[in-house]
Amino acid sequence: MSEKRSGFSSRLGFVLAAAGSAVGLGNLWRFPYLAARYGGGMFLLVYLVLAVTFGFTLMMAEIAIGRKTGLSAIGAFRALNKKYTFIGYLASIPPIIILPYYCVIGGWVTKYLWVYLSGQGTAATETGFFKQFITQPGEPVLWFALYLGLTALVVLLGVEKGVEKVSKWLMPVLVVLSLFMAVYVLFLPGALEGVVYYLKPDFSHFSATTVLAALGQLFYSMSLAMGIMITYGSYMKKEDNLTASVRQIEIFDTGIAFVSGLMIVPAVFAFSGGNAEALDEGTSLMFSTLPRVFAGMPGGGIIGGVFFLLVLLAALTSSISLMETVVSIFQDKLKWSRRTTCLAVLGLCVVLGVPSSLGKGVWKSFTILGNDIFDFFDFAANSVIMPIVAFLTCVFVGYVLKPKTLIEEARLGRRDAVLFTVVIRYVAPVCILLILASSLMAKLGILTI
Numbered sequence: 001m002s003e004k005r006s007g008f009s010s011r012l013g014f015v016l017a018a019a020g021s022a023v024g025l026g027n028l029w030r031f032p033y034l035a036a037r038y039g040g041g042m043f044l045l046v047y048l049v050l051a052v053t054f055g056f057t058l059m060m061a062e063i064a065i066g067r068k069t070g071l072s073a074i075g076a077f078r079a080l081n082k083k084y085t086f087i088g089y090l091a092s093i094p095p096i097i098i099l100p101y102y103c104v105i106g107g108w109v110t111k112y113l114w115v116y117l118s119g120q121g122t123a124a125t126e127t128g129f130f131k132q133f134i135t136q137p138g139e140p141v142l143w144f145a146l147y148l149g150l151t152a153l154v155v156l157l158g159v160e161k162g163v164e165k166v167s168k169w170l171m172p173v174l175v176v177l178s179l180f181m182a183v184y185v186l187f188l189p190g191a192l193e194g195v196v197y198y199l200k201p202d203f204s205h206f207s208a209t210t211v212l213a214a215l216g217q218l219f220y221s222m223s224l225a226m227g228i229m230i231t232y233g234s235y236m237k238k239e240d241n242l243t244a245s246v247r248q249i250e251i252f253d254t255g256i257a258f259v260s261g262l263m264i265v266p267a268v269f270a271f272s273g274g275n276a277e278a279l280d281e282g283t284s285l286m287f288s289t290l291p292r293v294f295a296g297m298p299g300g301g302i303i304g305g306v307f308f309l310l311v312l313l314a315a316l317t318s319s320i321s322l323m324e325t326v327v328s329i330f331q332d333k334l335k336w337s338r339r340t341t342c343l344a345v346l347g348l349c350v351v352l353g354v355p356s357s358l359g360k361g362v363w364k365s366f367t368i369l370g371n372d373i374f375d376f377f378d379f380a381a382n383s384v385i386m387p388i389v390a391f392l393t394c395v396f397v398g399y400v401l402k403p404k405t406l407i408e409e410a411r412l413g414r415r416d417a418v419l420f421t422v423v424i425r426y427v428a429p430v431c432i433l434l435i436l437a438s439s440l441m442a443k444l445g446i447l448t449i
């Protein structure tokens with residue numbers, strides 16, 4: 001993204017670049033653990049409904065805003081209406097919060113790659129292996145530093161195009177490998193129950209918290225409500241078909257999340273019978289479940305290594321794009337050189353990332369609203385700021401800019417135009433506000449849901 005507004009040479013190029021940024025740990029690590037925690041099939045259903053309504057509308061709006069103005073978030077809102085520039089600023093906060101803790105997870109992935117490369121894959125199957133690893137004061141911080149250093153190096157050297165090229169070819173391999181693993185897991189004793197849990201909605205699991213979790217995940221996974229898609233849209237050609245691109249990015253992103261859940265959630269049932277504690281394992285779910293799957297596979301040690309290498313690449317393309325975003329936000333504002341800005345962002349990541357890493361271990365007892373530091377950043381970005389940005393974007397487009405402007409920009413057909421208008425003016429703002437308010441009140445202990 002360093003060459004200014006050079007544009008993508010083809011629509012496929014645009015879709016792949018946007019999908020490369022969207023597909024990452026959100027799909028592979030975050031989606032499965034949320035699905036396991038929030039009722040499997042119910043979560044999946046809520047997520048899919050949100051994806052085709054909110055997801056479609058919001059991504060459409062953001063890309064259209066970007067293409068119409070040819071600018072990134074802050075500039076774009078300013079160009080459309082000076083009074084609403086603050087939405088652009090607000091949208092710049094989530095990437096700054098997400099990047100440091102994203103690199104903490106990236107560090108965990110790097111550690112697991114190392115575990116498999118050095119032939120210790122079987123050790124990782126022991127109960128408590130992951131817990132023991134992340135609760136240490138030193139080791140996870142070092143892996144975080146390594147991963148962050150790698151991300152920063154790529155951004156500093158400006159070689160992200162090279163990384164993108166490699167990962168573009170390797171992502172289909174990751175999809176095929178995940179599918180293969182999902183099928184393998186299916187045949188493990190007890191897994192079928194997990195498949196039912198993952199696919200069959202159980203309405204007793206429906207709650208505002210489930211919906212907020214799904215909504216936050218939608219934003220996170222599709223890189224919405226943080227200005228990213230506005231920037232991508234600014235590189236898109238005027239004559240390209242916007243609706244088709246949005247559909248493809250959505251299908252790509254949701255498909256990978258779905259397969260990832262299909263490989264992890266049934267495995268939880270196969271290994272622990274789906275007891276509540278295992279399903280609620282949260283951030284460590286992927287790391288504690290998959291090694292057990294690999295351990296039972298012929299050649300599992302090698303497959304595990306290949307798998308974590310591919311996850312690492314998927315994570316890297318996302319963290320590079322995140323850091324790139326944060327650097328350009330600061331660069332635009334402070335007018336520092338690219339090098340200085342990169343180093344400053346690196347420093348900021350250390351300052352916020354080290355406590356996030358320690359928050360899972362020695363600093364676990366330090367909590368904010370019941371969350372450790374890591375989970376607090378995740379909660380603040382995905383469950384508070386991004387819903388607010390999404391709400392403001394909808395109100396802005398629906399009532400200030402008027403949906404018609406973007407409908408023309410995106411050349412929507414009649415049916416899509418009606419869906420777009422209804423969702424952006426009425427459904428989305430009302431729902432987001434209700435979900436946000438009820439879940440925040442629950443968090444603060446004012447309401448039980």
Ligand code: TRP
Nearest residue numbers: 022024025026027220221318321
């Ligand atoms: N969507 C990415 C994922 O699923 C994570 C992400 C969030 C991201 N915000 C971003 C990636 C901004 C690139 C740019 O992992």
